[in-house]
Amino acid sequence: MTPKEQSPVLISSADQKLALSSLEHDQLVHAKKHFIPRRHLKGPELFVLWALRIYLLFMMAVVGYQVWIAAH
Amino acid sequence: MLTSTMSVGSRPPHTKSTAARIADGGEVVVITHEDVDRAHDRVRVSTARARRGFSSRAKLLWLLVGPGVLVMLGENDGPSMLSYAATGAKFGIGFFLPFVALTFCMAIVVQEMTVRLGAATHRGHAELIFERFGPFWGWFSMIDLGIGNFLTLITEFIAIRAGLGFFGVPPWMAILIALVILYGALVSHRYWTWERITLAAALFNLVFIPVALMTHPSWHSVGHSFITWQPLPGFNKDTLLIVLADIGATVTPWMLFFQQSATVDKGMTTKDIRFGRIDTVLGAALATAAAVATILATAPLFAHQMTADTFQAAEFAQALQPLIGRFGASLFALGMVEAGIVASITISTSSAYAFGEVTHKPHSLNLPMGQGKAFYSVLTLCAVAAAAIVLIPGLPLVYVVLVVNVVAVLAMPPALVFLFMLVNDQEIMGDLVSPRWANGLATAVVFILTAAGVLFGISIIAPNIFAALGGK
Numbered sequence: 165m166t167p168k169e170q171s172p173v174l175i176s177s178a179d180q181k182l183a184l185s186s187l188e189h190d191q192l193v194h195a196k197k198h199f200i201p202r203r204h205l206k207g208p209e210l211f212v213l214w215a216l217r218i219y220l221l222f223m224m225a226v227v228g229y230q231v232w233i234a235a236h
Numbered sequence: 237m238l239t240s241t242m243s244v245g246s247r248p249p250h251t252k253s254t255a256a257r258i259a260d261g262g263e264v265v266v267i268t269h270e271d272v273d274r275a276h277d278r279v280r281v282s283t284a285r286a287r288r289g290f291s292s293r294a295k296l297l298w299l300l301v302g303p304g305v306l307v308m309l310g311e312n313d314g315p316s317m318l319s320y321a322a323t324g325a326k327f328g329i330g331f332f333l334p335f336v337a338l339t340f341c342m343a344i345v346v347q348e349m350t351v352r353l354g355a356a357t358h359r360g361h362a363e364l365i366f367e368r369f370g371p372f373w374g375w376f377s378m379i380d381l382g383i384g385n386f387l388t389l390i391t392e393f394i395a396i397r398a399g400l401g402f403f404g405v406p407p408w409m410a411i412l413i414a415l416v417i418l419y420g421a422l423v424s425h426r427y428w429t430w431e432r433i434t435l436a437a438a439l440f441n442l443v444f445i446p447v448a449l450m451t452h453p454s455w456h457s458v459g460h461s462f463i464t465w466q467p468l469p470g471f472n473k474d475t476l477l478i479v480l481a482d483i484g485a486t487v488t489p490w491m492l493f494f495q496q497s498a499t500v501d502k503g504m505t506t507k508d509i510r511f512g513r514i515d516t517v518l519g520a521a522l523a524t525a526a527a528v529a530t531i532l533a534t535a536p537l538f539a540h541q542m543t544a545d546t547f548q549a550a551e552f553a554q555a556l557q558p559l560i561g562r563f564g565a566s567l568f569a570l571g572m573v574e575a576g577i578v579a580s581i582t583i584s585t586s587s588a589y590a591f592g593e594v595t596h597k598p599h600s601l602n603l604p605m606g607q608g609k610a611f612y613s614v615l616t617l618c619a620v621a622a623a624a625i626v627l628i629p630g631l632p633l634v635y636v637v638l639v640v641n642v643v644a645v646l647a648m649p650p651a652l653v654f655l656f657m658l659v660n661d662q663e664i665m666g667d668l669v670s671p672r673w674a675n676g677l678a679t680a681v682v683f684i685l686t687a688a689g690v691l692f693g694i695s696i697i698a699p700n701i702f703a704a705l706g707g708k
Contacts, residue, residue, distance in 0.1 A: 179272045186275040190358045194266040200367040216650040223646045
């Protein structure tokens with residue numbers, strides 16, 4: 165941050181207190197610097213995700229084919 | 237729900253905003269202008285909630301409606317309204333009236349989940365997918381969203397161009413007007429003001445209702461179609477294309493990302509979920525009314541055996557003019573313009589939110605321009621690039637919009653599975669995980685969308701199967 169950006173004068177103490185009292189901790193921009201832990205995907209979940217990914221790619225090819233047919 | 241104890245790592249603070257560092261119970265907390273703006277909005281909500289009586293409840297509703305109405309009326313966009321117009325012109329009333337209402341019920345089921353996710357985690361949809369499932373799946377999801385949003389944005393500007401073309405406005409000026417309005421909604425740099433301006437514009441979507449009334453629809457036939465779903469359309473490739481386009485006109489991936497991010501940006505918490513649901517249902521009801529009205533408005537074209545296969549927005553209005561007069565046709569064309577403008581605002585905002593969430597750049601409509609350069613740049617660039625493409629002459633509008641809606645339907649099942657997994661993730665949702673009945677409904681929506689996509693694929697690859705079943 166530049167010195168100007170760090171200046172606490174630009175946000176009044178009343179506003180600071182208001183933000184702390186009105187917002188939940190997780191709502192603060194500051195709190196969002198924390199990562200949410202990664203979730204380990206299980207076999208069935210991975211299967212569904214891959215199946216739908218292949219489905220989508222295949223269907224996109226079908227749409228492309230349809231557009232090609234229409235264009236010709 | 238998310239708690240600070242869940243955090244296992246940290247990234248550099250993603251804000252360059254003017255900030256104050258203060259201690260809160262021993263922890264140094266950085267307060268930004270974005271926090272302060274959001275806090276001011278929350279104070280008004282808390283004040284309204286603390287009071288009793290009907291007027292306080294009404295005020296609380298007024299303060300908390302927004303994301304749901306915006307997402308639903310935003311999805312009644314240029315391509316959607318053209319899909320409904322093509323539906324009415326091609327099939328008249330019958331099966332498609334209750335069918336469209338059903339698709340909005342599906343949208344309510346899906347969008348309610350994003351309200352809960354946003355209120356419980358205070359994180360955007362893209363951010364949650366990246367952090368919970370990792371960048372590999374996150375980028376897949378982003379590519380789907382990015383391509384879908386950009387294609388849809390193009391069609392929004394086509395609708396704007398065509399709608400204003402009805403009044404003789406040249407294409408370049410129509411696009412310029414749309415971009416100025418889009419930019420105008422942003423200049424306040426306050427989520428609340430942006431939301432109210434966009435809501436006011438979105439309510440103009442209801443202009444299709446008076447247009448429908450001008451066509452003097454047979455209410456007996458309308459009631460009959462809602463009760464019996466009759467007459468059924470023929471089972472063929474054209475019908476499937478319209479079915480998919482109408483589904484794509486109601487449930488699309490950008491809606492998930494937009495409503496969750498807007499819920500977070502608005503500052504909604506778990507206490508607001510009930511009103512978030514009301515907001516979503518209200519939006520769906522308004523959008524259903526506008527969609528049904530559009531089908532009713534163009535149904536006379538079907539009754540008069542007019543072919544609408546090559547119609548653009550302006551041609552629909554021109555074709556209706558002998559039936560409903562110049563004023564009614566003008567309203568129809570203006571409705572198309574409004575649909576395109578509101579959706580271009582919400583869809584480009586959805587892209588900018590997602591970009592900020594995955595790159596950890598500041599992403600909020602509460603950011604001053606200087607502090608949200610990346611956010612506002614993405615938002616503007618998406619809109620400008622899509623608008624520029626629209627100036628290419630000779631694009632077959634109706635075909636393009638139908639294809640874009642079909643692409644949206646095909647991209648929906650993978651997006652829904654991520655949503656489904658997140659909303660059932662007890663570690664981030666706590667007690668707010670989906671109940672069984674909601675999971676059942678969501679699973680049914682995934683199956684319906686996937687089945688519709690598969691049927692569409694079969695109709696393209698092996699059309700003879702439909703002929704064997706009695707279709708064309």
